[in-house]
Amino acid sequence: MKRLDTRDPDFARQLHALHDWDANLDPQIEARVREIVAAVRDRGDAALREYTERFDGVTTASAADLEIPRSDWAAALNGLKPAQRAALEEAALRIHGYHEHQRSESWTFTEADGTVLGQRILPLYRVGIYVPGGKAAYPSSVLMNALPARVAGVKEIIMTVPTPRGQVNPWVLAAAAIAGVDRVFRIGGAQAIAALAYGTEHIPAVDKIVGPGNTYVATAKRMVFGRVGIDMIAGPSEILVISDGSAPAEWLAWDLLSQAEHDELAQSILISWDDAHIESVVTAVDAALDQLDRAPIARKSWADRGAVIRVHDRAEACAIADHLAPEHLELAVAHPEDWLADIHNAGAIFMGIHSCEALGDYVAGPNHVLPTGGSARFSSALGVYDFIKRNSLIHSSPAGAAQLGRIAERLALGEGLTAHARSAACRIPTAGS
Ligand SMILES: NC(=O)c1ccc[n+]([C@@H]2O[C@H](COP(=O)([O-])OP(=O)(O)OC[C@H]3O[C@@H](n4cnc5c(N)ncnc54)[C@H](O)[C@@H]3O)[C@@H](O)[C@H]2O)c1
Numbered sequence: 411m412k413r414l415d416t417r418d419p420d421f422a423r424q425l426h427a428l429h430d431w432d433a434n435l436d437p438q439i440e441a442r443v444r445e446i447v448a449a450v451r452d453r454g455d456a457a458l459r460e461y462t463e464r465f466d467g468v469t470t471a472s473a474a475d476l477e478i479p480r481s482d483w484a485a486a487l488n489g490l491k492p493a494q495r496a497a498l499e500e501a502a503l504r505i506h507g508y509h510e511h512q513r514s515e516s517w518t519f520t521e522a523d524g525t526v527l528g529q530r531i532l533p534l535y536r537v538g539i540y541v542p543g544g545k546a547a548y549p550s551s552v553l554m555n556a557l558p559a560r561v562a563g564v565k566e567i568i569m570t571v572p573t574p575r576g577q578v579n580p581w582v583l584a585a586a587a588i589a590g591v592d593r594v595f596r597i598g599g600a601q602a603i604a605a606l607a608y609g610t611e612h613i614p615a616v617d618k619i620v621g622p623g624n625t626y627v628a629t630a631k632r633m634v635f636g637r638v639g640i641d642m643i644a645g646p647s648e649i650l651v652i653s654d655g656s657a658p659a660e661w662l663a664w665d666l667l668s669q670a671e672h673d674e675l676a677q678s679i680l681i682s683w684d685d686a687h688i689e690s691v692v693t694a695v696d697a698a699l700d701q702l703d704r705a706p707i708a709r710k711s712w713a714d715r716g717a718v719i720r721v722h723d724r725a726e727a728c729a730i731a732d733h734l735a736p737e738h739l740e741l742a743v744a745h746p747e748d749w750l751a752d753i754h755n756a757g758a759i760f761m762g763i764h765s766c767e768a769l770g771d772y773v774a775g776p777n778h779v780l781p782t783g784g785s786a787r788f789s790s791a792l793g794v795y796d797f798i799k800r801n802s803l804i805h806s807s808p809a810g811a812a813q814l815g816r817i818a819e820r821l822a823l824g825e826g827l828t829a830h831a832r833s834a835a836c837r838i839p840t841a842g843s
């Protein structure tokens with residue numbers, strides 16, 4: 411773990427090294443992903459099956475075996491213990507309820523001359539949702555991806571999820587059944603993204619791909635953007651905790667490790683102005699690491715990418731957090747509401763010492779698919795708005811065509827675009843007509 415201190419003359423360089431987002435664009439990974447995407451685009455199911463065997467250890471007798479039948483989802487749902495099923499259903503209810511608030515409506519307005527202008531909101535036809543599954547299983551990500559799509563009214567939801575060594579996680583299938591997914595394919599990584607983008611003999615091409623994943627998934631999404639829509643870059647998880655010392659060190663240790671345990675490339679950072687408190691949290695993290703099922707992943711993440719930053723005061727803490735634009739920001743402070751004015755860049759903000767990030771991962775309601783790698787500067791949590799598109803509507807009255815036509819004609823002539831000018835002018839009634 412790195413130790414930074416704003417009093418250090420070299421602080422700016424060290425902070426830059428901590429968030430050198432471009433350094434995460436590993437050319438070797440880019441080259442490998444480019445090759446995978448091209449192979450699936452050119453050779454379809456044959457390439458998809460080869461990569462699924464190579465990276466996930468899943469051999470298929472035919473491409474049809476890449477699909478997980480609905481009967482398996484139903485069996486998985488029925489196989490859950492009542493308390494397990496109730497937890498999934500309660501989370502689904504809360505996530506659905508939260509996203510209901512994000513609906514937006516079409517609108518029109520009529521001008522004095524009868525011209526009607528407006529904007530029509532439409533759901534996307536078919537979306538692909540990527541559910542990660544390499545190092546852990548993510549039924550919660552099924553809900554977070556699919557439920558906003560359902561609220562938006564998407565016609566068809568195609569889900570992909572890797573099944574390492576053929577192991578299908580029953581919670582993931584149960585979540586697909588609860589969330590109203592239409593089809594599920596056992597594919598992952600860059601090859602799944604390519605299949606959704608270009609389509610293969612068995613996988614339908616989609617209009618947009620959403621969902622989180624590791625660096626291979628995030629790189630592939632970047633590459634296919636343009637051919638299909640994508641939601642954002644939702645790569646390895648991140649947490650930044652600003653603490654005024656009011657939360658027990660042990661609580662914060664679990665919070666930091668809750669993201670470190672996702673991936674060796676995940677990043678956990680603590681900021682505080684209280685030296686003794688920083689040391690208590692560092693000690694608590696070391697003790698907590700030994701208790702984790704996924705200790706090797708979390709240990710590497712904390713060692714290579716973790717950091718504690720000693721700042722002078724609250725203003726410095728906010729400025730650094732805003733600069734880093736973390737996926738998750740925990741304000742483990744008294745009166746967090748007073749801090750919001752100073753924070754602009756964060757995927758999700760967890761306010762106060764009782765709002766641990768894990769609540770947001772599973773059940774609070776807001777989406778856990780969030781921008782990483784500094785992209786919270788320009789993008790936001792996955793939401794209903796990612797599953798809609800807008801048509802502009804222009805219905806000109808004859809009077810509007812005449813009045814606006816004169817302006818359009820003048821501007822078109824200014825641009826030297828004669829056909830535009832004539833198109834507008836021919837609708838302007840001439841004297842006596
Ligand atoms: N930002 C968010 O909103 C969010 C939400 C949930 C999870 N996450 C992140 O999602 C990620 C999940 O990662 P994961 O690995 O568990 O699952 P994953 O499904 O994203 O990745 C597994 C796939 O990666 C591919 N892969 C692995 N090694 C490869 C290699 N050497 N070459 C080519 N392809 C390779 C394989 O195809 C495999 O199927 C974590 O980084 C986690 O932090 C982010």
Ligand SMILES: N[C@H](CO)Cc1c[nH]c[nH+]1
Pocket residue numbers: 548550551646647648669737771778779780
């Ligand atoms: N923290 C992850 C987003 O970065 C989401 C998640 C799912 N399950 C547990 N956590």
Ligand SMILES: [Zn+2]
Pocket residue numbers: 647668669672771
């Ligand atoms: Zn998490």
